[in-house]
Amino acid sequence: MPHIPLEEHLPGITGLLEYKKDTAEPIRKLTQFLLRGPSTLTAGERELIATVVSNGNECTFCTNAHTAAADKLLGECDTSQAVKKNIATAPVSEKMKALLTIASQVQKSGKAVTAQSIQKAKEEGATDIEIHDTVLIAALFALYNRYVDGLSTVAPADPAFYKGLAERISKGYMRLPQGYDHLKK
Amino acid sequence: MAHIQVTEGIPGIRSLVMFRPESGQYLYELAQVLLRGDSPLSEAERELIAAYVSSRNECMFCMSSHAAAARYLFKDKKHVVDIVLDDYQSAPISNKLKALLTIAGKVQINGKNVLPQDVEEARKHGAGDRDIHDTVLIAATFSMFNRYVDGLASFTPTDPKAYEEMGVRMGENGYVLPTKS
Numbered sequence: 001m002p003h004i005p006l007e008e009h010l011p012g013i014t015g016l017l018e019y020k021k022d023t024a025e026p027i028r029k030l031t032q033f034l035l036r037g038p039s040t041l042t043a044g045e046r047e048l049i050a051t052v053v054s055n056g057n058e059c060t061f062c063t064n065a066h067t068a069a070a071d072k073l074l075g076e077c078d079t080s081q082a083v084k085k086n087i088a089t090a091p092v093s094e095k096m097k098a099l100l101t102i103a104s105q106v107q108k109s110g111k112a113v114t115a116q117s118i119q120k121a122k123e124e125g126a127t128d129i130e131i132h133d134t135v136l137i138a139a140l141f142a143l144y145n146r147y148v149d150g151l152s153t154v155a156p157a158d159p160a161f162y163k164g165l166a167e168r169i170s171k172g173y174m175r176l177p178q179g180y181d182h183l184k185k
Numbered sequence: 186m187a188h189i190q191v192t193e194g195i196p197g198i199r200s201l202v203m204f205r206p207e208s209g210q211y212l213y214e215l216a217q218v219l220l221r222g223d224s225p226l227s228e229a230e231r232e233l234i235a236a237y238v239s240s241r242n243e244c245m246f247c248m249s250s251h252a253a254a255a256r257y258l259f260k261d262k263k264h265v266v267d268i269v270l271d272d273y274q275s276a277p278i279s280n281k282l283k284a285l286l287t288i289a290g291k292v293q294i295n296g297k298n299v300l301p302q303d304v305e306e307a308r309k310h311g312a313g314d315r316d317i318h319d320t321v322l323i324a325a326t327f328s329m330f331n332r333y334v335d336g337l338a339s340f341t342p343t344d345p346k347a348y349e350e351m352g353v354r355m356g357e358n359g360y361v362l363p364t365k366s
Contacts, residue, residue: 003304003321004314016318022218023322030211037207057295102336110335111243118188128189132205132337139332146325149296150288151318 003152009184011154011161012061016147018180027143031173034137041130043170044073045096048083049103049137055084056107059145061155066141068159068166095124099134106138188338192365196340196347197246199363201333209362212330216360219326225315229258230282232355233269234289234323240270241293244331246341251327253352281310285320292324 006015017024035046047070054062063084070080082090087100098121105112113135121131156162168176191200202209220231232255239247252270256263268276273286284307291298304317312320342348 003299003301004318020318020322022222023215026211026214026218030208030215033208033211058297106332106336109242110332110337113188113336113338115188129205132189132201133208135336136205136208136333139329139336142332143325143329146292146296146328147322150292150299150321150325151296152299152301 001152002154006151006153007180010180011156012065013144013148013153014180015153016151017175021175024175028173028175030140034133034140036172039130039133040127041099041133042073044070045092046133046137047073048080048092048096049100049134050141051080052083052087052100052103053107053138053141054145056104057142057145057149059149061148061153062141062145064155064159064162065165065169068162069169072163072166072170093124095121095126095130098124099126099130102131102134103138106135107142110135110139186338187340188336191337191339194340195363196342197250197334198330198339200339201337203363203365206362206364212333213360213362215326216330219319219323221359224319225313226285226319227258228356229255231319231323232258233266233282234286234320235327236266237269237273237286238289238293238324238327239331241290242328242331242335244335246334246339247327247331249345249348250351250355253348254355255352257352257356279310281307281312281316284310285312285316288317288320289324292321293328296321296325 006019010018017028035050036043039046047066050066051063051070054066067080071077079091083092083100087097087104098117102113102117102121105114105117118131187200189204191204195203202212220235221228224231232251236248236251236255239251252266255266259265265276265278269278273283288299288303288307291303307317
């Protein structure tokens with residue numbers, strides 16, 4: 001049960017973003033820009049960064065949501081599973097392996113990012129903006145994972161829930177113009 | 186030296202948001218509404234939570250700047266800031282704020298570490314839903330800022346005077362996106 005009263009039809013992050021909309025707005029805009037905005041990384045690749053960090057923080061809701069979003073955007077379910085098990089052997093480019101390694105270091109602490117891991121990413125062709133965005137996406141999920149679990153929000157057990165959520169967030173992270181009352185059962 | 190090509194000599198997060206203002210604008214908007222907007226917690230208390238979380242993450246830039254902002258905002262009670270950063274249980278602050286700092290410290294490690302009894306303890310000392318919500322979101326937000334600032338190895342000044350000036354600016358003007366000028 002959540003530590004504060006939240007709308008029961010909005011599990012996970014959505015109930016929190018509806019609870020306090022003035023802080024939700026910059027969080028949503030930041031997420032929309034970083035994960036869906038113009039980038040040399042695909043939206044699917046950026047969802048893999050979110051997935052690896054959420055998995056590292058053992059945040060069930062975020063891991064399931066962003067795994068489902070990555071699967072939807074990549075059109076297959078193998079890569080997201082592979083990056084959660086072992087970045088080094090996952091079927092992604094060497095550049096993505098280097099960026100996912102940086103993200104998993106950020107998950108532990110900003111100080112855990114090594115000059116070698118940055119150097120490796122640059123050798124594999126990562127630009128400064130790609131490195132910047134990788135670190136900020138990983139840092140943003142350090143926020144989300146703690147917000148979602150720190151207030152003990154509900155993580156639905158039904159995989160169908162996350163498929164539905166992935167349909168929505170694959171299109172974007174901004175608040176729906178009509179709100180979320182249509183999700184009430 | 187920073188891991189990416191930011192402007193030399195600009196400290197901490199300022200150098201990063203000047204490098205990427207497209208994301209920086211939302212980071213500053215979030216800091217402003219969370220630390221200066223409507224809340225049952227005072228601005229000084231919110232800066233104290235930010236400094237405390239940054240201290241636990243050993244993020245020198247964020248810890249020093251938000252401690253300076255907290256000292257500025259606590260005015261004649263500014264001595265509490267350093268006592269809290271050293272050992273908040275012994276600080277001359279309310280039991281409610283102590284209980285909220287306990288929650289913030291747990292969020293810093295992992296959200297799952299916050300237990301119903303931690304929330305119960307805060308409520309026993311008068312914390313409401315919004316106190317608890319804002320504490321968790323401030324702690325989570327600084328888990329982000331600290332990682333951003335240190336993950337890109339941004340410049341961390343060592344002169345305490347530099348932070349004192351930042352603290353005054355943050356206390357007086359809040360969070361305004363810096364621009365190249």
